[in-house]
Amino acid sequence: MTPSAPAPTRGRIDKRRAILDAAITVFARDGYAQASVDAIAAEARVAKPTIYNHLGGKENLFRTAMVEAAEESRRKVLATLEGFPTDPAGPEALRTDLNAIAWQLVDCMRSAAGWAMSRLLYAEAARFPDVYDAVQAEGGRQVNDALAGRLARLANAGHLEIPDPLRAARHFMALISADIPGLSALGTRAVADKVLRESIADGVDTFLRAFAKA
Amino acid sequence: MTPSAPAPTRGRIDKRRAILDAAITVFARDGYAQASVDAIAAEARVAKPTIYNHLGGKENLFRTAMVEAAEESRRKVLATLEGFPTDPAGPEALRTDLNAIAWQLVDCMRSAAGWAMSRLLYAEAARFPDVYDAVQAEGGRQVNDALAGRLARLANAGHLEIPDPLRAARHFMALISADIPGLSALGTRAVADKVLRESIADGVDTFLRAFAKA
DNA sequence: ACTATGTTGAACTCATCAGTTCAAATTCAT
DNA sequence: ATGAATTTGAACTGATGAGTTCAACATAGT
Incomplete structure (x- = not known):
């Protein structure tokens, strides 16, 4: 939930990996329905639109992360x-x-x-x-x-x-x-x-x- | 979801049982978070306030039904x-x-x-x-x-x-x-x-x- | 330096849903 | 029948969250 730490990384790096890892973490902690895309974005230290750019919606994010x-x-x-x-x-x-x-x-x-x-x-x-x-x-x-x-x-x-x-x-x-x-x-x-x-x-x-x- | 059938029973009967059965059905079908209290009320053929009268909130409803x-x-x-x-x-x-x-x-x-x-x-x-x-x-x-x-x-x-x-x-x-x-x-x-x-x-x-x- | 591409934050829309309120209707016990 | 208790429908509040938009910004390749 809390971004807290070492200056939000900008630019094009391994965002996709970070998002998928964060997704697993948050989905596991909160369950599919209770996990908010905002929480995943925060966990991945990424802006919400970036998630939608890379992986479409919440459903597809879940599918991809799990598989x-x-x-x-x-x-x-x-x-x-x-x-x-x-x-x-x-x-x-x-x-x-x-x-x-x-x-x-x-x-x-x-x-x-x-x-x-x-x-x-x-x-x-x-x-x-x-x-x-x-x-x-x-x-x-x-x-x-x-x-x-x-x-x-x-x-x-x-x-x-x-x-x-x-x-x-x-x-x-x-x-x-x-x-x-x-x-x-x-x-x-x-x-x-x-x-x-x-x-x-x-x-x-x-x-x-x-x-x-x- | 659909009330559909044989005239909504009124009065004080086995509402509590009906609610708990419906709760198990709907929770099982949709999961805790996605199950709406309205859906459970519909499944039990009961008005929403009746659920709150008998069993407090959604959490307690879940607990009681499961146990x-x-x-x-x-x-x-x-x-x-x-x-x-x-x-x-x-x-x-x-x-x-x-x-x-x-x-x-x-x-x-x-x-x-x-x-x-x-x-x-x-x-x-x-x-x-x-x-x-x-x-x-x-x-x-x-x-x-x-x-x-x-x-x-x-x-x-x-x-x-x-x-x-x-x-x-x-x-x-x-x-x-x-x-x-x-x-x-x-x-x-x-x-x-x-x-x-x-x-x-x-x-x-x-x-x-x-x-x-x- | 210049530009295309990817990223950001923030505000916004729209839908869903938990929980409440209340007056009208129904049932049960007597 | 009468009255107390319960149920009902329907409308309402407030919160949460998915998904979008957009102008500003950072980065990589040239």
Whole structure:
């Protein structure tokens, strides 16, 4: 709300980026309807007409900000999944690796922007079905495919027994994030890393009970 | 929006109930901010001042409607859990019973009001932390306790091997509802019963892989 | 320096909506 | 029937906010 700080930057710089970042911040904080374009302009240290020049109206601003944020988040997750060990030394190494994957995945949802995405998606899915499709049906599927691929390779190397990798990937995600909404009160409270790690370890444990090689 | 129908009922009847039901309907459809008190009045076939007489302002209307709806939903779930078999005939009967429990649980979230709760809770958790606490931290915990009790009794009767019933209950919930947000696009699309049943059966299957008696 | 382009602030329009007021109408209990 | 309590419609106030306009201004490329 308060411009407050270091002299309003003029001229043509990375206004567009600043606007989109500010939009995510303000939409996440206030929700779509309660977020005012003026507040976003202030947060971005930009004049209101600049927003309309770059991004049309409030609706399109919302769409663009959400989709770009989702793309970035998805890129991060996929990159993380790429570089993971396929053939751990033994059962304990496997458990450690799965915990590490799980931590990376959870860490993405846990960030402020991550919760912003979740909350806004939930809240506005009915009013912006196209945004939901772009973010979840598209990005969510890609992440699940990639995760299924990693799990399948672990199974192939003889560490897991997985009849249906896609299903196992969905259940892995569900198990490691089972406690998060409750623990963080839907993202409104901070969660201690230690607590989160225990919750994730629990999820991995159940997953291994179900899918570890007999 | 449209009054349309059978002559506006006057006098003192169940106005309060009608208002709260209409509030849930409209809040669920439009979201808190976009829902107008006039729209709720129209939906309830009631004059606007009547709402203010019964329930004060918009905020209190929201709080009351959410909390009462949550209480009713919780009562239904707990009642369902009460009447469930504790000692199935064998492994296949156990699986059938778990599928039945799971269906009941999912069916509550799946109703229009159920999704309304979820969506509104998510969207407004930051602005109405007290509502979140009343609904989730309170009701969610009770349901999880009850479910943990059922699972513990099944374990006690020798059908399951469960180290930590509370944890198992959380993971059971997570597994049987893993696919629902994706399948229903966060409640904005209808899901065929058959698809839902398969998704639930998958969750129960993974649960049994993890916790069935060896 | 000169110019095209992008940016700014500020004021403005128009719509929506929460909450209020009040006199007329309706219902219920007796 | 009568009177107390409640409901109703309709008009009103005040606030908030989306989107626009425009003259002044800053910046980049030439």
